[in-house]
Amino acid sequence: ETGVTQSPTHLIKTRGQQVTLRCSSQSGHNTVSWYQQALGQGPQFIFQYYREEENGRGNFPPRFSGLQFPNYSSELNVNALELDDSALYLCASSFHGPRNEQFFGPGTRLTVL
Amino acid sequence: GNSVTQMEGPVTLSEEAFLTINCTYTATGYPSLFWYVQYPGEGLQLLLKATKADDKGSNKGFEATYRKETTSFHLEKGSVQVSDSAVYFCALRNGAGGTSYGKLTFGQGTILTVHP
Numbered sequence: 001e002t003g004v005t006q007s008p009t010h011l012i013k014t015r016g017q018q019v020t021l022r023c024s025s026q027s028g029h030n031t032v033s034w035y036q037q038a039l040g041q042g043p044q045f046i047f048q049y050y051r052e053e054e055n056g057r058g059n060f061p062p063r064f065s066g067l068q069f070p071n072y073s074s075e076l077n078v079n080a081l082e083l084d085d086s087a088l089y090l091c092a093s094s095f096h097g098p099r100n101e102q103f104f105g106p107g108t109r110l111t112v113l
Numbered sequence: 114g115n116s117v118t119q120m121e122g123p124v125t126l127s128e129e130a131f132l133t134i135n136c137t138y139t140a141t142g143y144p145s146l147f148w149y150v151q152y153p154g155e156g157l158q159l160l161l162k163a164t165k166a167d168d169k170g171s172n173k174g175f176e177a178t179y180r181k182e183t184t185s186f187h188l189e190k191g192s193v194q195v196s197d198s199a200v201y202f203c204a205l206r207n208g209a210g211g212t213s214y215g216k217l218t219f220g221q222g223t224i225l226t227v228h229p
Contacts, residue, residue: 004156033215033216033217035217040221040222041221041222042117042202042204042219042220042221042222043157043202043217043219044219045216045217045218048215048216056216058216090156090157092157094215097215098206098207098215099145099215100215101159102215102217103159104149104156104157104158105156106154106155106156107156
């Protein structure tokens with residue numbers, strides 16, 4: 001059974017640029033959630049995708065957007081990058097339903113200069 | 114809204130010492146409570162969980178009891194090892210119903226360092 005994988009591992013961008021982060025869910029999982037973990041902080045929920053649609057969203061601006069594909073993998077897109085977007089971005093996959101355990105990937109470290 | 118507060122860190126202990134990391138929460142309804150661990154360079158791993166009041170979650174020698182009367186879920190271990198050095202996160206998740214979709218709300222994390 002393959003766990004949750006994320007790519008790339010590290011990424012450096014400059015202010016104003018756009019970035020795409022990718023996540024492959026664990027085998028059989030149909031729901032993907034994204035979290036932002038700033039340095040020294042706990043993860044914060046960005047949004048969740050199920051059946052290729054956004055299923056819930058945290059307190060993040062519209063320049064944070066996502067996609068889910070038929071194979072349940074997902075992308076997180078961030079436009080007009082700001083310095084404060086520098087963080088570890090974590091993807092978690094699960095079966096659909098609020099009681100199901102979320103399994104986390106290793107994360108993508110984004111640095112915005 | 115939901116929130117989780119963890120004790121200020123970091124925590125530094127000698128091997129075989131007793132560990133307590135405090136966690137309190139604010140939530141509506143009857144949340145499930147979790148402890149996650151993050152080792153250097155890795156993602157989050159679920160350490161233990163409790164889904165209702167007075168439940169005790171346990172794993173790898175770690176324990177935490179869901180205390181609704183004090184809205185707490187403190188993590189304890191009787192004898193820590195160097196390999197327990199990591200960042201520990203307390204988290205909650207609201208139950209089913211309404212607009213709930215299982216999002217996790219995390220505390221700020223506590224860095225634990227265990228010396229030989």
